[in-house]
Amino acid sequence: MDSQLIEYFLRVTELGSINRAAADLGLSQPALSRHIALLEHQISARLFTRTKGGVVPTEAGQLLYDRARPILRQFATLIEQVGERAEGSLSVGFPPSWQHLFTTRFVPALLARHPRVSLRVHEGVSHELREAMHQGMLDLAIVPFEGVPPSGYRHTPLVREPLVLVSPRDHGLTPEQPVPLSGLDNLRLALPGRPNAIRTYVEHALSRKGHVFKSVFEIDAMNLSMALARQGTCHTVTPCCAVSAHPDWENTISWSPISGMFITWALCENTARSHSPAVQEGLRLIAETVEAIVASGTWLGAELFGSRRNKVRSASAEPPGDWESP
Template identity: 55%
Template sequence: MDSKLLEYFLRIAELGSINKAASDLHLSQPALSRHVASLEHEMGTKLFNRTQGGVHLTDAGTLLADRARPLLRQFTILKEQVGEKAAGQIAIGIPTSWQHVFTSPFVEHMVKQYPNVTLRVYEGVSNALRDYMFAGLLDLCIVPFDTSPAAGYRQTALLREPLVLVGAKVDGMLPDEPAPLSMLDGIKLVLPARPNVLRAHVEHSMMRKGMSFQLAVETDTLTLCLDLARRGIGFTVVPACSLYGSGMADSISWAPIRGLYLTWALCENQARNHSQAVREGRRHVISTCAEALAGEIWFGAEPVGTALTKATASKA
């Protein structure tokens, strides 16, 4: 299939008019209509419903529009790689919880040392970042360690950190007094929706002990999880790094949960390991993590694997 047909199709869908799209694309209206007819023939179905006010996507057209955008992005990346035009670009996925302890320092280092590198940061929960990896959109990605990593990505274990229970200030938990898992039994929790890795880890750990919790609220927004816990809506469970720089230290109580940890890994797109920019990005991921661990700002975190262990030792 000619990728141009998909580009024309998406532009018509965005503008809702073949005439407007033809003008925008510098094509004649009959020529663009022929392209649409060709795409519909290739797909074997109608993609637009024509009305006096313009065109609207059919159900099949909506499905194609949703799937076509990441496909075109992948095709663009492929063309850049073949032409070696992507050497100065990095797309990296980073967990929201890492923002203060890692992401901001990492971006600052990269921008200062490599001003000619275009850096694109995708920030989100682990399941969303995995979707980006499956679509081939990321060069580097930090996600919980997985025994079955995304195809085409090489996985390197980085570090392990405790999961912490967070509640309102009156709950009286202390960072130096680990909370037993049994403390979660029967309490109301604010957690991300499935299939989030942290949510699954908490559920499976409690299930093995014959325990369960009450779900107060589901949200994939970390700041909302913390704020609802602060307001006493329910407790929440987050990685320890979430609390660094959050500004909530004086208004919440928290404690590490005994025996509950999350191991983070760096995934590298093997199709992009020829890029000097990506290789430098990987090096800065390791060094920024090492600085955070050596500076003792990351509560309870410890390196896992050779790469970060050596880097951390050199920072000490």
Template identity: 50%
Template sequence: MDNRLLDYFLRVAELGSINKAAASLNLSQPALSRHMSALEHEMRAPLLTRTQSGVHLTEAGQILAARARPLLKQFSLLKEQVGLTAAGQLAIGTPPAWHHLFTAPFAERLLKEHPGIALQLHEGVSNLLRESMVVGLLDLSIVPSGTVPVGTYRQIPLVREPIVIVAKNDEALSAHRPVPVAHLDGRKVVLPRKPNVLRTQIEHALERKGLAFRLAAETDTLELCLGLAQRGLGMALVPACTLYGHRLEGLSWAPIKGQFITWVLCENVSRSDSRPVREGRALVFATVTAALSKDIWFGAQGIAAELAR
């Protein structure tokens, strides 16, 4: 269908007159009438009732008018995105926990080293980033390993790091002394909302031992997660990367024995050969390698072939 027909139809519906709509569209009245007839033929339903005082929408016309506007808006956004992609756009999704260690340095390097690439950064929770990968809205994203990728994207393992407990003035917590998962039994805990890979992993580890924590609060905001822990309202469970770049005054922390999270790089297979994605992928590996080499990422190990060289 020619989208112009929908634009013309919406103008007629808005003005309630083919004559007025034709004038506003710089079309002749007969030409606009033919367009409306063509649209009705394509929709296989009468859309307009013509009267001496103007035109009124039929029931079918009302349905089309209500649904055409968001469709046209989505098409406009899609056309804009396709145009940017063809011109050299890179859309990448990253977890909030990686903001200081990875996202900010990555963005700085990409903008300086590849000024011709239009960068779109999306920080968000992992399940939303995966959904965006499935529908092709992202070229690359970094998420925890935990689900099998669908055909629209592939996964490359990147980094394995400990899950840590952060709590207010807890003498049992020390960075150099991992604590068993049983330390959480009966304790108030601050966690991300479901679905969440880290939360599911800890819950299953406790269930296997017949143990359980007490849920103090659910939040997908890292700052709030640490803030609640700082106020003594519960223990925060976070990936080790969260420790870098956040204020930890008054907080104790320790890794949980045997509990790790693996991060993977998801790549849109339909865009793998495009220059922006190639450059972005290489820069992901370079930025992660740089973070690992500075000894600022507690307990992290690079596991991608590109990071092991």
């Protein structure tokens, strides 16, 4: 099947009109109609229903529309892998909580060292990054550690950090004084929706201790939940890196680590892309940048995992704690 036919189909669906899509694509209306008819013949399904205002996708058409873009992305990645361009492309995924402390350092460092690398950065909460990995869209990703990694990915624990409760400033929380899990009992929380790892971890932890999990609303946008906590609308739970040394939140919120609650981050590598020099350079720079941040002390409560941890033990007087993951 010609992938161009899928591209034509997507444009018609997005514009809701064969005439408008033909003009947008630089084709005649009869030519585009023939392309759509050929696609329908190849997949043995009717894709559009005509209306007075244009066309709308059938049930089969909607299914194709929902799933076509990831397929096209995987196809484009495959073409890159068998060609010379694959050596210079890198697609990475990071959680929003890593933006200030890590991502804004990693991206300029990579571009400075390797200006010929074509870099694509995807930022998303844990379940969004996992879905992108399942679709083969990412070469590298940072996600919460889990026992069974996504198929086709090598899963290496990287760093552990505390989860913290973020509240309005007048609540008086401080980084030096952890709050017990019971402090979240019946608290008005704004967290991402399921199956987000932190949401699931917090909900299960409260349930096990007999406490009430009270979600005010679900927000898959960390900065928004932080801003609402600052306004006094709600409280939220986030990895410590989201607030450590972050000027936007200094003196505008209050926060404390939650006793006994940690998240372990893993570095996931797409094994189908391990041969790429760009991927190897990305791996090295991610590990190097994480080690440097932890050693600097700006990432409060963070501990490197395994052999990486030993390299920076001299930078911290605190002994490492027990390792846990959500």
